Amino acid sequence: xxxxxxxxxxxxxxxxxxxxxxxxxxxxxxxxxxxxxxxxxxxxxxxxxxxxxxxxxxxxxxxxxxxxxxxxxxxxxxxxxxxxxxxxxxxxxxxxxxxxxxxxxxxxxxxxxxxxxxxxxxxxxxxxxxxxxxxxxxxxxxxxxxxxxxxxxxxxxxxxxxxxxxxxxxxxxxxxxxxxxxxxxxxxxxxxxxxxxxxxxxxxxxxxxxxxxxxxxxxxxxxxxxxxxxxxxxxxxxxxxxxxxxxxxxxxxx
Numbered sequence: 582x583x584x585x586x587x588x589x590x591x592x593x594x595x596x597x598x599x600x601x602x603x604x605x606x607x608x609x610x611x612x613x614x615x616x617x618x619x620x621x622x623x624x625x626x627x628x629x630x631x632x633x634x635x636x637x638x639x640x641x642x643x644x645x646x647x648x649x650x651x652x653x654x655x656x657x658x659x660x661x662x663x664x665x666x667x668x669x670x671x672x673x674x675x676x677x678x679x680x681x682x683x684x685x686x687x688x689x690x691x692x693x694x695x696x697x698x699x700x701x702x703x704x705x706x707x708x709x710x711x712x713x714x715x716x717x718x719x720x721x722x723x724x725x726x727x728x729x730x731x732x733x734x735x736x737x738x739x740x741x742x743x744x745x746x747x748x749x750x751x752x753x754x755x756x757x758x759x760x761x762x763x764x765x766x767x768x769x770x771x772x773x774x775x776x777x778x779x780x781x782x783x784x785x786x787x788x789x790x791x792x793x794x795x796x797x798x799x800x801x802x803x804x805x806x807x808x809x810x811x812x813x814x815x816x817x818x819x820x821x822x823x824x825x826x827x828x829x830x831x832x833x834x835x
Contacts, residue, residue, distance in 0.1 A: 582617070582644055585665050592646035594661050597636040599624055604673040604698055605633040606834070609662065609689070611680030612715055612765070613734075613750035613758050615643025619679070619819040626827035637662065639685070641757025642749070653760035655681070656769060659688035672696065677830055679703040679819065681715070681765055683786075684773045690784075691776045700780065701833045703787040703826070704816050707777070707797070709768025718762035731755035745820050778804045785833035787826070791815035809833055 585594045597617060608624070610616045616636040624634045638645040639658050651657065662685065666674060675698050678686025683705020690697040706712065711719060721730050738747035777784055785807040788795055792815050798808050809829045814821040
């Protein structure tokens with residue numbers, strides 16, 4: 582695992598750097614997750630092997646540092662990814678992000694412009710309001726969530742059979758999870774939907790087949806955004822069908 586020291590954040594951003602052909606593919610995980618946990622199987626699938634891949638643990642998650650002074654907003658997290666791309670002198674990248682990581686990926690593409698060759702997002706937050714988990718987290722105060730809510734959510738995830746998320750969530754900083762959830766609920770200006778609609782170049786949103794129907798599967802193509810389906814999976818597509826997700830990403834990048 583490699584590490585990038587971020588001067589402004591006074592923290593280390595850590596990532597796996599799998600060697601291969603250019604352009605690199607960046608993986609950005611969702612709320613309470615970690616790319617080091619979610620994506621090794623996806624990255625190692627035959628559909629994606631042979632190209633350089635960066636599996637990034639966002640600040641507050643996985644192996645990366647957890648500074649309490651960091652904002653953990655979607656925009657702030659995206660800017661750490663931009664810093665990594667700049668430090669590695671990457672002239673062109675492809676980007677995949679899932680859920681909250683999809684919103685971050687859209688923001689990264691907005692910030693980097695034409696340096697992002699292809700953008701792929703798996704069931705991202707496109708509008709303010711958050712999802713079921715993030716809206717529930719954001720509904721309580723940060724102090725209460727840090728003191729009680731985080732451990733309760735980990736136990737609830739484990740009891741519901743979401744063992745992988747429970748494990749990753751337990752390793753995430755509670756303040757990072759809460760601030761990320763608050764950012765998803767608050768949204769931004771422009772919205773992530775506005776950003777992806779305005780973006781030039783190939784852009785694809787992936788949905789798990791178990792998440793359908795979803796009105797965006799009809800709405801997005803009318804705005805120039807391609808739609809792909811990951812079979813036999815719901816929102817947690819990297820855990821439920823990693824080979825299917827790898828194939829869908831490869832198709833979007835092709």
